[in-house]
Amino acid sequence: MFAGQHGAKPRVLIVEDSYLTAAAVGDMVRECGCDVAATVGRVESGVEFLRHHVVDAAVVDIDLHGESSLPICHQLKSRDIPFFFLTGYDDRHAIPQEFKGKTLVSKPVDDRELGTALWGLTSTGRESQAGGSNLVLDRLSMTEWSLLRPRLEHVVLKAGEMLETPGQAIRHVYFPMTGLLAIRAGSAQSKSIDVGLVGGEGMTGTAVLLDPGKNAETETAVLYPGVAWRIAVPVLSELLRQNRGLHAHLLQAAHAFMGQMARNMVSTGCGTIEQRLARQLLMISLRIGAKALTLTHDELAKGLAVRRSSVTVALHMLESRNVIRVRRNLIEICDTGALIHEAGEACWIAADTPLTLDERQRTN
Numbered sequence: 001m002f003a004g005q006h007g008a009k010p011r012v013l014i015v016e017d018s019y020l021t022a023a024a025v026g027d028m029v030r031e032c033g034c035d036v037a038a039t040v041g042r043v044e045s046g047v048e049f050l051r052h053h054v055v056d057a058a059v060v061d062i063d064l065h066g067e068s069s070l071p072i073c074h075q076l077k078s079r080d081i082p083f084f085f086l087t088g089y090d091d092r093h094a095i096p097q098e099f100k101g102k103t104l105v106s107k108p109v110d111d112r113e114l115g116t117a118l119w120g121l122t123s124t125g126r127e128s129q130a131g132g133s134n135l136v137l138d139r140l141s142m143t144e145w146s147l148l149r150p151r152l153e154h155v156v157l158k159a160g161e162m163l164e165t166p167g168q169a170i171r172h173v174y175f176p177m178t179g180l181l182a183i184r185a186g187s188a189q190s191k192s193i194d195v196g197l198v199g200g201e202g203m204t205g206t207a208v209l210l211d212p213g214k215n216a217e218t219e220t221a222v223l224y225p226g227v228a229w230r231i232a233v234p235v236l237s238e239l240l241r242q243n244r245g246l247h248a249h250l251l252q253a254a255h256a257f258m259g260q261m262a263r264n265m266v267s268t269g270c271g272t273i274e275q276r277l278a279r280q281l282l283m284i285s286l287r288i289g290a291k292a293l294t295l296t297h298d299e300l301a302k303g304l305a306v307r308r309s310s311v312t313v314a315l316h317m318l319e320s321r322n323v324i325r326v327r328r329n330l331i332e333i334c335d336t337g338a339l340i341h342e343a344g345e346a347c348w349i350a351a352d353t354p355l356t357l358d359e360r361q362r363t364n
Helices: 019-031 043-052 070-078 111-120 123-128 142-151 233-242 244-270 273-288 297-304 308-320 336-347
Strands: 011-015 035-040 057-061 083-087 104-106 153-157 162-164 172-176 180-186 192-198 219-224 226-232 324-327 330-333
Touching: 011 019, 011 043, 019 035, 019 057, 019 111, 035 043, 043 070, 057 070, 057 111, 104 111, 111 153, 142 226, 142 233, 142 244, 153 172, 172 180, 172 233, 180 273, 192 219, 192 244, 192 273, 192 297, 219 273, 226 233, 233 244, 244 273, 244 336, 273 297, 273 308, 273 330, 273 336, 297 308, 308 324
Parallel strands: 011 035, 011 057, 057 083, 083 104
Antiparallel strands: 153 226, 162 219, 172 226, 180 192, 180 219, 324 330
């Protein structure tokens, strides 16, 4: 979600005296792409932990067994560690004056609210207030961004979550900042194929730019968890009627995605399984900004609409040429240039690189 020490997953300290609440918050923290540094339920334990360990952020309950967590807050402040409050109080009266500006998340904990609060702790999150890490939003003019921003909401994308279902109305348009979405077309026999991937370079729901009442023709699923901006379709439709510049800008993103789908179809029709697999790995790697990909053979086979055994053989062939390294549920790209060469002209051209390796893989 955001960068921790040396590019690793951010380590989040959970300060909470309820075991059940702490466990639930820990699960949500991991779903947001972070690691739990520790869970502490007493003031002295929290202060002691911070003296000897490095953390990137913290979630702090206000009251710990009847004692104020203020000493822990002071430790966090002195180390310039961002944090927010988690509390069962229904107002901000229990927060010390010096921390009144901190975000407050109420119990019972809502996963989307907590995910938004975690995102807001980081410099990346603060930068997103001025355009975000989604390239479609980054390229908006200030006028267009000012029009769109108040209608957007931060959401957490969970792996396997369905954002669009064929034959059903498209309720929201998503602008991913992290994570990865798969756009799939299916048949009546329940067979499907990935026709496109959407990461921080794109958006979903492009059909509503042409017809706001159009039902989804494809399935949009979360392949990698992350966070995104989203806007309700009726709200976006009204904005598009008000601002032709915004409409034109989003149509450019739709056109770019149509180009990706066209090249995917060329790859499907003209490439070997090895070439198509190389393309798929490159597409995923560029969009999540990593060379170590958490993927199963089944997931790759489903995306390419081929047999699992074919994917396994193709992976072994690429590994034998030292292009990738395969481990259980993990595929590591050893040489991006060599993988592009393996994809070949039928499956990779310059237009397939919407984000440069320097931009998206700087720390990998």
